[in-house]
Amino acid sequence: MEDERVKNVAKWVLNYTRGENEVPHTRSYEIYSKLLFRIAAADGELAPSEREWIIGQRAALGASDELLEMLETYEPSDDDWGALLEFQRSFIESVKHFLIYDAFQAASADSELHEDERKAISQLGKELGIEESTIEKIAQLHRDEEEIKKRRIALLAPHKINKRTPSVTEEEF
Template identity: 35%
Template sequence: MTTNREIGYRWLFKDKANFGALPSDEAFDGYMKALLICANGDGTLAPEEREWAVGHAAALGATDKLVDELKTYKAEGDIEQIIGADHASSESRRYLIYDAVRACSADGEYSDKERATVIKMGAKLGLSEELVREIEDICLEERRLREKRLKLLYPEGSPL
């Protein structure tokens, strides 16, 4: 029987990535760990970046075990091996770069050092610098549109 939470997670995945089903626990594991490795590629994983990734995993329905593990995960290792361990996570390399830009921006900035790190991680995943920059542009444009939407819909600030 499908739970209400599963209905919600399916809706989120459909809205986020046009998935027709929920990813397996193995796909979640590889993807989320690879995300933290990518965000930590410069050797600095800001608390806000980790919190973004942990919250993102929890919001999308990752297991409690994985969410707890991500809270202290060292975010080191071979990103190619970790994301490549599962077909669905391996096929989500471009989305990983998208989410990495979002995670790296969670502390309020997306520095040149972070940009260089994301490009380097993209190269390790077989993605060209041009493609990584296209993904980055979309992500940053969406962030600007989000800010514009929030200012329009809540001109006095968030009610909660």
Template identity: 30%
Template sequence: MDVKELGSAWLLRKDWSFETEPTVHDKEQYGKALLTCAAGGGEISQEQREWVKGYFAAFGSPQELIETLDAYDGQESLESILSQSEAATACSRVLIYDAIRACSTDGKLEPGELARIRKANRLLGHDDQVVDDWVEYYQEEVRMQERRTKLMWPDISKRPY
């Protein structure tokens, strides 16, 4: 196992309790679903696209997939995307959480983005409470990350990197 594979396997185990890695095809459909939700705000912001690309790069995705996600316009229907990936259905609650994170990375979760997340959620067989719970969780997580940063760096200007 090379370093890239080791890092990807560690992250998948740590964050999602995965024992194996999704296929490149499943990663592509999952990434397209995230970007399609982000496009619900009118366009995919640079921050949103960079988050999705970085997310999949962290999971050891090949360069070709990152390039595909970089060029993807988010205009494909969620029905089409989700029907092409059994993994998206199997990981449906994770997908909803990741969509909230990807859409929020530019500092706001737009109504159109939230509407697309809710649509994906319904297509995946969940009621709206799942989205509401994940939004609340994400907001708590952001507050905890801010707190952690303040604990590590009371004066952020003094961090070494």
């Protein structure tokens, strides 16, 4: 029953956020997650909030318990990007724009998109055949959605906002 509930939640989230309704295989999620970790750590540090964002998003999208446990201690390495991409090339190709979008979210989970993280996103996009103009549109979408999130929380849950800081963070929930 629990597995069925998790699958149903994941399918709903995938459909609502991505127009998909099939949960990818664990190996696909593993490679995708490792790529997100590489981006988020491109500034030389994987912040706890970046790790938490990646694991939380993977959980919401139906990743297996085994993968989530592995990600708790996973350290981004110097794995060759090309080799990671080749493991699941057809899957990554089918979700490459979402991968870039998720990379912006993961790298910004510590409330800062570092210049090296931004460069890494562009490098990954280039390796996936995405034009820089499209990457910038995805970046703008991410910024727009972050602003909408702040406005939504300010309007619907004003008591959740730290009055000294105009931004809303996960810790304030």
